Amino acid sequence: MSNPAADRPLRVAIIGAGPAGVYAADILTKAEREFAVSIDLFDAYPAPYGLIRYGVAPDHPRIKGIVNALHKVLDRGDIRFLGNITYGRDLTLSDIRSMYDAVIFATGAIRDADLDIPGIGLEGSFGAADFVSWYDGHPDVPREWPLEAREIAVIGNGNVALDVARMLSKHADDLLTTEIPENVYRGLKASPVTDVHVFGRRGPAQVKFTPLELRELSHSRDVDIVLYPEDFEFDEASDAAIKTNNQTKTMVNTLTNWLVEEQDTGASRRLHLHFLHQPVEVLGEDGRVAGIRFERQELDGTGNARGTGEYVDYGVQAVYRAIGYFGSELPEVGFDARRGVIPNDGGRVLDEAGQPVPGIYATGWIKRGPVGLIGHTKGDALETIGNLLEDRLNLPAAERPEEEAIIELLAERGIEYTTWEGWLKLDEHERALGAAASPVQTANGPVERERIKVVPREEMVQISNK
Template sequence: MTTLRLAIVGAGPAGIYAADLLIKAERHFDVSIDLFEHLPAPYGLVRYGVAPDHPRIKGIITALREVLDRGDIRFFGNVRYGVDVTLDDLKKHYNAVIFATGAITDAPLAIPGIELEGSYGAADFVSWFDGHPDVPRTWPLEAQSVAVIGNGNVALDVSRILAKHADDLLPTEIPDNVYEILKSSPVTDVHVFGRRGPAQVKFTPLELRELGEMRDVDMIVYDEDFELDEASKAAIASNKQVFVINKVLNQWRERPVGEASRRLHLHFYAKPLEITSDADGRVASIRYERTRPDGAGSVEGTGEIREIEIQAIYRAVGYFGSPLADIPFDERHGVIPNHEGQALADDNSVIPGVYATGWIKRGPVGLIGHTKSDAMETIQHVVNDQASWWAPTHPDEQSIVELLTSRGVEFTTIDGWHQLDQHELALGEAEGRLRKKVVPRDEMIRVSNT
């Protein structure tokens, strides 16, 4: 029977789901799947993009672990596509490749002053507080008043980590260096800005509730933001999620405030216009325009300009994909151009053997659950495209191991991940914590390959 040798680049949920779905799919051939990941550990944004105080969301790792632990999918960590292995290499060893590399950089925000010192991308900050091995170990938390632009879950994660007392993060897997820096943060006020109203936010009720559970942090909402138009009233009446969000926000309106040492302000109908600077070229304030519903489901400007003094700003307006060597890339949308997961050339013709799934396929939209249906669509094309698969010259499973070894690549395996996982759990248990995440890449590799 024919065997499909498949490479998947990216071992986050998108890549792991794709591998699992192919193994379970109805097909007339055997499969042999290798997952390649540039980090030494699997799970992608579930490990490095979810705040440490979100253990319930991180529970998805349990399902992903079950897939990898079956033993029918090989994992090669610490392997960089385009450096350690190229597209030409993959064509020599596999019949096809699926790119599941996600979106890990910040989408741009085109307002004056966004480039000033003290202006940061949310994705970079999340990578830092999640202990990503490829970002600096330090972070300049020197501001008393901080702005966060965005009304999605990432904006709330960033706001919560900035406002929360560091000691309340100790039971989580927060890295030691992150705890120490958060502990010394002088922050007193975090301002979250969204250009639309409270009935149009993109965060989920769970995220919002958790925001209000922080110790010694006042939730500040403004009555002027709750004069709802008919469209907002209809959304609250017809959508359970919007209904719950509206209920939580209105409960906060009734809370007493003024006793907490920190405050988290939610500013709706606030369109950021400009970040101003001080004499040293650092962030000094945010200027924004009050907006109002336009009657067509969006908002329009009122002409009223307001300004709040801040010393730092984080943009959380979305993630953006990164180009991959020898693969077409849509610079506008940050994705691999594709038709239902089949990669497309510049002339819109299908590129044989090259596929995409997850955020690098559709952009950074949807929750983790959407990734399964996304992968199913891609996998169906892989199965149906057998006639156009590559014809590798070295399809045996050992040949890729020999290639990586010959190039001196210190790759990690699923057994190595188990060792690192147990090591982190043991470090945490010794201090009564969930785990202590190992941050330096070389230490992750050393523990994995011992």
């Protein structure tokens, strides 16, 4: 094994241009070192930002700040973005390793975790990740979504569950100030929904969402929040968490305040928050969702829940499971099918024998699983980059390390890739679409549209490369 030449930059490929990939690239460029680095950031989508563009609700309160931070990193010009390139199809691992000294996988986790209960496969039962992809204008999902239910169950007590519930219950006109695509606005506008129920397995002190996400629920116009006194149970572990954790204390205070406040304002839609409910079966009629059955739970003193033997049914016509994301296996790279991650030690990818594979690394959710907030990926990236730099002298040197080698290969294969300059064109185009459609007359009065997101992949590529 030979180490990369000392008289040229260290060539690094990062697969995935979401927060994990961008943070890794940024940390590598800023690391203390006595050698140059050259980084190419690849993504399967024509546009950068990954989860921020295609996995977060368009009205998410923090989305603009995160996008601005990622934009600043990529706009510096020292990291090259190459989009519309699918790893495993357009480029193989052998291709990448021949042109880079190291490769970092930052592909995230984009599919729904399974919920193994009877009836989960009925028509009208959906994964939250698929719904999020639809309302975020993912280029590879159908343009229409079956929004036919008046009563909907959302299973889960994390931020994604709240995003999904908020998007389902919110009036479409109130989303026009976001980058919501036209097809999504039309679909949500026609939705007949009246009640959205969010179910968690444990108590109010064990929820996994954050205070900001919780408070955001109360900002939806003409939507009542409904809670139930019988769901407010606190054990010794709950009391300890409330006393020692400010976030838990804030959320419990918010929920209990809502509980004692007047809930019925006569709003046309209601968002119900239920706790201590374990789903056991999705009920069907003629092959479609007709309800959902839960076993009531009780806390066991440690903050965990156990069944009471009491069952309760809710009549709903759609079920969304938001119990977590799960990673997808990548060609030519090991995969832990139980955890949904690439096997690794501190970001160093491991082979079947548990030994590090020289020059291959992972960061973000594909490294540690889909837990934590976006900001946690910075710590992940710092660890991975630290280990990569520690390994530098033992990395297998690229055969064709020149920066134009990858461009020549893409051209040779006829792959229509996009660039950062192309993204700036698309960004400007989407903003212009928003300006041209403004102001929009809504029930709340005229609103300005900041942008309208372009959805079709071919159109995104065309605009980027014109």
